Amino acid sequence: MISVSEALSMLFTLVRVQETEMCPLSLSAGRVLATPIAAKLTQPPFAASSMDGYAINSIEADLHAQFVVVGESAAGHRFEGKLGAGQAVRIFTGAPVPEGADLVVIQEDVERRGKLITLLTEKDGNSNIRPAGQDFCTGDIMPAPRVLAPSDIALAASMNHANLPVFKKPVVAIISTGDELVQPGESPTPDQIIASNTYGLKALMEANGAETRILPIARDNRASLETIFSLADGADLIITIGGASVGEHDIVADVAASLGLEQSFYKVAMRPGKPLMAGRMGTSLMVGLPGNPVSAMVCGHIFLLPVLRAMLGLPKEPAKRLSATLSHSLPSNGPREHYMRASQKDGYIKAAERQDSALLTILSQSDALLIRPPNDQARAAGEQVEFISIS
Numbered sequence: 578m579i580s581v582s583e584a585l586s587m588l589f590t591l592v593r594v595q596e597t598e599m600c601p602l603s604l605s606a607g608r609v610l611a612t613p614i615a616a617k618l619t620q621p622p623f624a625a626s627s628m629d630g631y632a633i634n635s636i637e638a639d640l641h642a643q644f645v646v647v648g649e650s651a652a653g654h655r656f657e658g659k660l661g662a663g664q665a666v667r668i669f670t671g672a673p674v675p676e677g678a679d680l681v682v683i684q685e686d687v688e689r690r691g692k693l694i695t696l697l698t699e700k701d702g703n704s705n706i707r708p709a710g711q712d713f714c715t716g717d718i719m720p721a722p723r724v725l726a727p728s729d730i731a732l733a734a735s736m737n738h739a740n741l742p743v744f745k746k747p748v749v750a751i752i753s754t755g756d757e758l759v760q761p762g763e764s765p766t767p768d769q770i771i772a773s774n775t776y777g778l779k780a781l782m783e784a785n786g787a788e789t790r791i792l793p794i795a796r797d798n799r800a801s802l803e804t805i806f807s808l809a810d811g812a813d814l815i816i817t818i819g820g821a822s823v824g825e826h827d828i829v830a831d832v833a834a835s836l837g838l839e840q841s842f843y844k845v846a847m848r849p850g851k852p853l854m855a856g857r858m859g860t861s862l863m864v865g866l867p868g869n870p871v872s873a874m875v876c877g878h879i880f881l882l883p884v885l886r887a888m889l890g891l892p893k894e895p896a897k898r899l900s901a902t903l904s905h906s907l908p909s910n911g912p913r914e915h916y917m918r919a920s921q922k923d924g925y926i927k928a929a930e931r932q933d934s935a936l937l938t939i940l941s942q943s944d945a946l947l948i949r950p951p952n953d954q955a956r957a958a959g960e961q962v963e964f965i966s967i968s
């Protein structure tokens with residue numbers, strides 16, 4: 578058995594980074610920017626007023642000074658002339674500041690009579706002008722790779738990009754295996770259960786940038802599994818669920834090998850999730866997950882998400898670990914790294930009492946995986962422990 582970090586390192590060596598494509602800006606949120614983009618213009622392109630008021634020359638801005646209003650500058654409609662001595666231009670937010678002006682006096686600080694204004698206050702040091710290029714200048718760079726957040730989309734739009742270079746979404750094929758499985762919504766016979774983690778994994782992968790296909794359930798015989806594998810042709814990542822242990826019905830490793838899987842490893846020293854296999858299968862990366870619902874989901878967080886991020890050109894790093902204070906004691910841990918379902922709040926973390934790897938109710942109530950290193954000693958309440966957020 579290999580450790581979790583060894584398994585992850587081996588998985589990273591199997592990853593091929595996705596090709597890139599251009600994506601319309603309006604569909605780019607959540608995608609990964611593949612190459613840096615440069616601003617195509619300067620923003621703001623001109624010195625702009627940040628308030629409604631009067632543009633004047635600051636040298637003349639004494640208390641009670643008077644100015645003649647000679648025109649108007651509104652957003653999208655600049656004042657074409659140049660300010661002379663004793664002159665002011667009525668100006669609005671976002672409008673270009675006229676030549677000859679370097680101060681916008683807000684309208685509340687002015688008394689106006691006809692074409693004449695009088696300043697009612699002293700200068701306060703605020704010009705109320707946004708200089709040209711205050712936000713960014715032509716050629717300024719948005720670095721890549723990065724997951725495009727809504728604020729990045731706004732910035733890319735402002736930089737005048739209508740389409741963005743992004744990594745293609747990895748196509749992920751998910752194969753459930755088992756004679757006992759039926760799809761949600763069907764009527765199970767007394768010996769059957771519903772394929773569940775299949776849908777949890779689809780949700781997990783899609784929330785993190787993959788395009789997933791749930792294939793028909795493969796039955797526990799070679800012919801069925803071979804047929805379903807053939808449907809996965811062309812996928813960037815093939816995930817199988819179940820059939821990965823050593824029972825007579827666990828045929829995934831055998832069938833995958835006969836279809837060309839170059840198996841990189843099998844079995845990882847972790848709890849839940851020991852029977853995990855991975856390797857390259859033609860153009861696809863194949864990861865075989867254990868069938869137990871929680872095991873499969875935990876492996877999704879620990880292995881599949883980092884792999885997916887690496888396929889999307891993001892740094893090859895494990896799931897981010899945070900720390901919290903243990904709110905109760907824990908017994909010593911065995912030789913396998915244990916990912917305990919847990920809840921954390923206000924810096925404290927509590928492991929669920931029941932840790933059976935078949936309990937989706939407990940997983941659904943948990944927002945963290947509390948990590949027990951292999952052979953960790955018993956821990957007392959108040960000690961710091963590491964966890965991974967799964968909310």
Ligand code: AMP
Nearest residue numbers: 753772773774775818819820821868869
């Ligand atoms: P296996 O690895 O095939 O021995 O499966 C281990 C356990 O997980 C068994 O109880 C299976 O019924 C269950 N199981 C396998 N695949 C799924 C699935 N897709 N959804 C829910 N349970 C599953």
Ligand code: MG
Nearest residue numbers: 754755819820
């Ligand atoms: Mg099975």
